[in-house]
Amino acid sequence: MISLVPRKDISLALTVMTPVIAITLTLVVGAIIFATLGYDPLQALYQFFVAPVSRPDQVANLFVKACPLIIIASGLVFCYRANVWNIGAEGQLILGAVFSGYVALTFSDLPGWAMMPLMVFAGALGGLLWAMIPALLKTRFNTNEILVSLMLTYVAALFIDWIVRGPWRDPMSFGFPLTKMYEDAALISRIEFPGIGYLGQLHWGVVGALMLALGAWVVLARMLVGFQVKVMGFAPRAGRFAGCSPAFVTVMVLGISGAAAGVAGMVEVSANIGQLQPDISFGYGFTAIIVAFLARLNPLAVIGAGLVVALAELGGDSAQIALGMPKVVTGVFKGILLFMLLAGETFNRFHVEIRLPRSAKAKQTGG
Amino acid sequence: MKARPRANTSKDSGKKTVVAPSAHHMPLLNASGIIKRFNDFTANDDVSFSIYEGEIHALLGENGAGKSTFVKLVYGLIQPDAGVFEWRGDPVTITGPQQARDMGIGMVFQHFSLFQALTVAENIQLALPGGEPLASLSDRVRRISGEYGIGVDPDARVHNLSVGQQQRVEIMRCLLQNPSLLIMDEPTSVLTPQEAEQLFEVLRRFSDSGMAILFISHKLDEIRALSSRATVLRRGINVGTVDTDTRSARQLAEMMVGETVGYVARETPPADGDILLEISNLSRPRPTQFGTPLRDISLKARRGEILGIAGIAGNGQDELMEALIGEWRGKSNGVISLEGIDISHAGPALRRNAGIGFIPEERNGHGAVPAMSLAYNNLLTSHSLAGAVKNGVINDDAMRHAAADVATAFDVRLPNENPLASALSGGNLQKFVVGREIAKSPSVLIVSQPTWGVDVGAAMFIRAAMLDLAGKGSAVVMISQDLEEVFMIAHRIAVLYDGHLSAAIDATDLTAEKVGLLMGGSAASEALET
Structure with missing residues (x-):
C-alpha cells in the first residue's frame, strides 16, 4: 500500500x-x-524560458500577462481557504468587464479622476453580483457552488457575445461584434518611467494588482475577517462556536472573489483592449485557479505563481511563433x-x- | 460522603464464581509478547495473557492505555509489530476481521454500525455472508434471542430501539456466527446502570454456555461484578492479570493509574445563591432525522454551585449544548436568561461578552481548531472581547500572551512556544480549552463532557478547576455522561432523558440507582420513591 x-x-x-x-x-x-x-531541445527551452524575458520590456510584458491572474487568484484564495469552491471566476470577470463597459460607454464625458474609480467600482460590482447567484443558491438551497459557478461562466460568455452583437454594437463597426472604443479617460494608461519612457505594455493596473495581492495577504494573515475565513475552512463547527455564521462567510468569500475577478475584467479591457468584444479573456478565470493553488493559497505567493504561469503562457506563444511548434x-x-x-x-x-x-x-x- | 457513586453493578448477587483456570487447560487465546507501535508511540508493549473458554475476562485501563489497540489486533483490524497469538494452541496470523470471524471471534464495537431506517433482521442480513433469506434469519434471531433472554425483535426498526437494544442487535449479529470468543469494547459506556445489569445477565448466560468474553472497561465496580479475571494495561504495558475477587476497586484503580488515586473535595454550596442562568421552557424540534428534540427544558443555575446534567449519550446533550452556546437559536421556543437579561436571541459571541464561557464536548474541530496555533485558538473565543481585535486587526501579541498564560495556569505542557493545537495530547488540549474559558472568569460556565478522553490526572485537575470557579461565585452547568464525575463534583443533579430534563435534586439526596432510573426514563417521582 x-x-x-x-x-x-x-x-x-x-x-x-x-x-x-x-x-x-x-x-x-x-x-x-x-x-x-x-x-532542437535547447532551442525550444530557450524559446520557452529565456526569449520571453530577454529584454526589460519583455519582462514588463510578463507582468502585464500575469496581472489578471494575480488579481483573480488573490480573490480566489479567500474562497478556497474557506472551502468554498468558486470555479466561475471567468464568468465573474466577464460581468465585471460588462459593468465597467457600461460606465465607460454611457458616461463617456466623465473626467479621468471620476471615470477610473467608477469603472473599478462597477467592475467589482458586476463580478460580485454574478458570484452572488451561486452564493445565495448555496446558502438558501444548499446547491453545489462548483456546478452553479461553472455553469454561469457559459451564461456570462453568451451574454457578452449577445451584448456586443446586439444592443451595444458600435454602428460604425462594419458589422463586427464590437462596442465603441472607450474614451481616453476610460483607458488605463501605461507607466511612463522618467528618462526611459514606456516599458513594453506595463500599465498602472499591474501596480494595482500587486497592491491587491499585498492587501489580500494583510487581510488573511492579520485581520479578524481573514481568521474567520480560515476557521471556516479548517473547522466549520468551530467557526459557528466562535459565533461566525457559515452562510455569512460563504457569501463574503464568493463576494470577494467575484469582485476581484470583476476588477480583473475591467483592467483587462481598459488596459489592453479598449472596447468590449466577444472574447475578452484567455481563460484567465480558470488559469487563476492553478495560480491560487500553486501559491498554496498564500496571496503573496500568488504574485510569484502568477508570473511563473504567465511565463509558461508567453513561452508557449514564443515557441509557437519561432519554431512553429503546435x-x-x-x-x-x-x-x-x-x-x-x-x-x-x-x-x-x-x-x-x-x-x-x-x-x-x-x-x-x-x- | 453519602453520594459516592455506587453503581448497582457492584451487587454481588449473580456474580459468576469461576475459579482461575488451571494451567493444564489449553487457553482459547494466548497472546505472548504483543508489541504494536504507531510511529514513535508504543501502544502495546510486550502484552501477554491468556483467555480460557467460558471465562469473562476484563481488559482494564485508562483512556489511551492500549486496550482498544489490543482488541483491534485480536480482531485482525491491525497487525502486531512483534509477538504471537495462539488460538487453541496453534500460532495464528489474524490477517483481517473476516479471518477472525471464521476462527470464531466476534466483536461488538463501542460505536454501532446499524442502518437506522432498516429493521433488525435486515441489518443482520447485511452483515452476514451468504445471503440467508430474511424469514429463516428472523426465526434464528427469535430462537437465539429466546435461548439467552436477549429480547431482540427481528422485525423492529432500529431507529425505534433504545441504545441498549441496539447494542443487543450488534451482539446478535456476532452470535449468529457462533463465536467462541466475544470481544466487547466498553459496552456499558452508553448504558444506564439498569441496562448494564441486564447486559451482564446476558453475558453470564453466554459464559455458562462456554463462550469466552473479553470485556473492555475502565469502570472498576462493573469489572468486579462481572468478570473473574482482569488484565490491567497501563501505557501499553501489561501490569498484571489478577483475580478480581482478590483485589478491591481501589487496588485495581491503583494498578490502572500507577499512583495513589486522589479525590476532589466538594464543598457544600451556599444555600440559595442568586440565580445566574435560567432556562425556561426551551424546546427545539429534532435537528436531524435521528436527532433528539428538546422538550420544554427548564433549569436554574445558582451562584456558587455546579449543576450536573447526567444522562446517556444521545438524549439531547448535543442539541441542548448547541442551544446554550447559541449555535442554534429558536424563534420563540423558550427563554434563556443570564442574571435576568434575556439572551435567547444573542449569538455565541454576544453571550460570551455577557459573561458565559462554553466548553463543548468535542475539542477537535468544535472547541478548538487543530490546524491552528494556540494563540489563534485563544482568539476563537476571545475575538469579541476587549483587547483582542482593534480596527479589524488581530492583536497577535495579546493572543500569544493570553494562550501562554492559560498554559502556565492550567499546566498545559507545550512542545514549543506557540504550537498548533494538533500537537497537543488530548488531555493537554482539554486543559487548554477549559483553561481558556475559566481564565476569563465567566459568571456562568457551561461545559459538556469536561473530562472525556482525558487521563485521570488531567481529569482531576479539570474538576478541581471547575469547583474552584464555582467557589469564587460563578455557576457551572456540567453536562456529563460520566455518572461518577457528576456525583464527584455536582452539588445538584438533573437528568436528561429523551429531550426532557428532570428537576434538579441535591446530590446528597440522590444515589446512583435513582439517577440510573431517571437516565432510563422513569418519572422523577417514581424514581425517588424507589
Missing part, C-alpha cells in the same frame, strides 16, 4: 530547493519530449511544468510510505 504521510519537520532548505528541482525536472522531461518530436505541444509542456511544481510542493509536505502487502510482510517476519 502506498500512502502520503505528512512530514513532521519541513526543512527550509528543501522548501527553497523544491521549485528549483521541479523546474530542473521540467527542463529534462521537456527536453526529452522536444527531442523526440524532432525539435499549440498542443506547448500545452503539454505547460502541463508538465505545473505538474512538477505541484508535485514538488506535495513531496515537500508529505513523504511517501510504501507498506508491503500483509502476505509479503507475514512471510518476512515468519521466515
Whole structure:
C-alpha cells in the first residue's frame, strides 16, 4: 500500500530547493519530449524560458500577462481557504468587464479622476453580483457552488457575445461584434518611467494588482475577517462556536472573489483592449485557479505563481511563433511544468510510505 | 460522603464464581509478547495473557492505555509489530476481521454500525455472508434471542430501539456466527446502570454456555461484578492479570493509574445563591432525522454551585449544548436568561461578552481548531472581547500572551512556544480549552463532557478547576455522561432523558440507582420513591 504521510519537520532548505528541482525536472522531461518530436531541445527551452524575458520590456510584458491572474487568484484564495469552491471566476470577470463597459460607454464625458474609480467600482460590482447567484443558491438551497459557478461562466460568455452583437454594437463597426472604443479617460494608461519612457505594455493596473495581492495577504494573515475565513475552512463547527455564521462567510468569500475577478475584467479591457468584444479573456478565470493553488493559497505567493504561469503562457506563444511548434505541444509542456511544481510542493509536505502487502510482510517476519 | 457513586453493578448477587483456570487447560487465546507501535508511540508493549473458554475476562485501563489497540489486533483490524497469538494452541496470523470471524471471534464495537431506517433482521442480513433469506434469519434471531433472554425483535426498526437494544442487535449479529470468543469494547459506556445489569445477565448466560468474553472497561465496580479475571494495561504495558475477587476497586484503580488515586473535595454550596442562568421552557424540534428534540427544558443555575446534567449519550446533550452556546437559536421556543437579561436571541459571541464561557464536548474541530496555533485558538473565543481585535486587526501579541498564560495556569505542557493545537495530547488540549474559558472568569460556565478522553490526572485537575470557579461565585452547568464525575463534583443533579430534563435534586439526596432510573426514563417521582 502506498500512502502520503505528512512530514513532521519541513526543512527550509528543501522548501527553497523544491521549485528549483521541479523546474530542473521540467527542463529534462521537456527536453526529452522536444527531442523526440524532432525539435532542437535547447532551442525550444530557450524559446520557452529565456526569449520571453530577454529584454526589460519583455519582462514588463510578463507582468502585464500575469496581472489578471494575480488579481483573480488573490480573490480566489479567500474562497478556497474557506472551502468554498468558486470555479466561475471567468464568468465573474466577464460581468465585471460588462459593468465597467457600461460606465465607460454611457458616461463617456466623465473626467479621468471620476471615470477610473467608477469603472473599478462597477467592475467589482458586476463580478460580485454574478458570484452572488451561486452564493445565495448555496446558502438558501444548499446547491453545489462548483456546478452553479461553472455553469454561469457559459451564461456570462453568451451574454457578452449577445451584448456586443446586439444592443451595444458600435454602428460604425462594419458589422463586427464590437462596442465603441472607450474614451481616453476610460483607458488605463501605461507607466511612463522618467528618462526611459514606456516599458513594453506595463500599465498602472499591474501596480494595482500587486497592491491587491499585498492587501489580500494583510487581510488573511492579520485581520479578524481573514481568521474567520480560515476557521471556516479548517473547522466549520468551530467557526459557528466562535459565533461566525457559515452562510455569512460563504457569501463574503464568493463576494470577494467575484469582485476581484470583476476588477480583473475591467483592467483587462481598459488596459489592453479598449472596447468590449466577444472574447475578452484567455481563460484567465480558470488559469487563476492553478495560480491560487500553486501559491498554496498564500496571496503573496500568488504574485510569484502568477508570473511563473504567465511565463509558461508567453513561452508557449514564443515557441509557437519561432519554431512553429503546435499549440498542443506547448500545452503539454505547460502541463508538465505545473505538474512538477505541484508535485514538488506535495513531496515537500508529505513523504511517501510504501507498506508491503500483509502476505509479503507475514512471510518476512515468519521466515 | 453519602453520594459516592455506587453503581448497582457492584451487587454481588449473580456474580459468576469461576475459579482461575488451571494451567493444564489449553487457553482459547494466548497472546505472548504483543508489541504494536504507531510511529514513535508504543501502544502495546510486550502484552501477554491468556483467555480460557467460558471465562469473562476484563481488559482494564485508562483512556489511551492500549486496550482498544489490543482488541483491534485480536480482531485482525491491525497487525502486531512483534509477538504471537495462539488460538487453541496453534500460532495464528489474524490477517483481517473476516479471518477472525471464521476462527470464531466476534466483536461488538463501542460505536454501532446499524442502518437506522432498516429493521433488525435486515441489518443482520447485511452483515452476514451468504445471503440467508430474511424469514429463516428472523426465526434464528427469535430462537437465539429466546435461548439467552436477549429480547431482540427481528422485525423492529432500529431507529425505534433504545441504545441498549441496539447494542443487543450488534451482539446478535456476532452470535449468529457462533463465536467462541466475544470481544466487547466498553459496552456499558452508553448504558444506564439498569441496562448494564441486564447486559451482564446476558453475558453470564453466554459464559455458562462456554463462550469466552473479553470485556473492555475502565469502570472498576462493573469489572468486579462481572468478570473473574482482569488484565490491567497501563501505557501499553501489561501490569498484571489478577483475580478480581482478590483485589478491591481501589487496588485495581491503583494498578490502572500507577499512583495513589486522589479525590476532589466538594464543598457544600451556599444555600440559595442568586440565580445566574435560567432556562425556561426551551424546546427545539429534532435537528436531524435521528436527532433528539428538546422538550420544554427548564433549569436554574445558582451562584456558587455546579449543576450536573447526567444522562446517556444521545438524549439531547448535543442539541441542548448547541442551544446554550447559541449555535442554534429558536424563534420563540423558550427563554434563556443570564442574571435576568434575556439572551435567547444573542449569538455565541454576544453571550460570551455577557459573561458565559462554553466548553463543548468535542475539542477537535468544535472547541478548538487543530490546524491552528494556540494563540489563534485563544482568539476563537476571545475575538469579541476587549483587547483582542482593534480596527479589524488581530492583536497577535495579546493572543500569544493570553494562550501562554492559560498554559502556565492550567499546566498545559507545550512542545514549543506557540504550537498548533494538533500537537497537543488530548488531555493537554482539554486543559487548554477549559483553561481558556475559566481564565476569563465567566459568571456562568457551561461545559459538556469536561473530562472525556482525558487521563485521570488531567481529569482531576479539570474538576478541581471547575469547583474552584464555582467557589469564587460563578455557576457551572456540567453536562456529563460520566455518572461518577457528576456525583464527584455536582452539588445538584438533573437528568436528561429523551429531550426532557428532570428537576434538579441535591446530590446528597440522590444515589446512583435513582439517577440510573431517571437516565432510563422513569418519572422523577417514581424514581425517588424507589
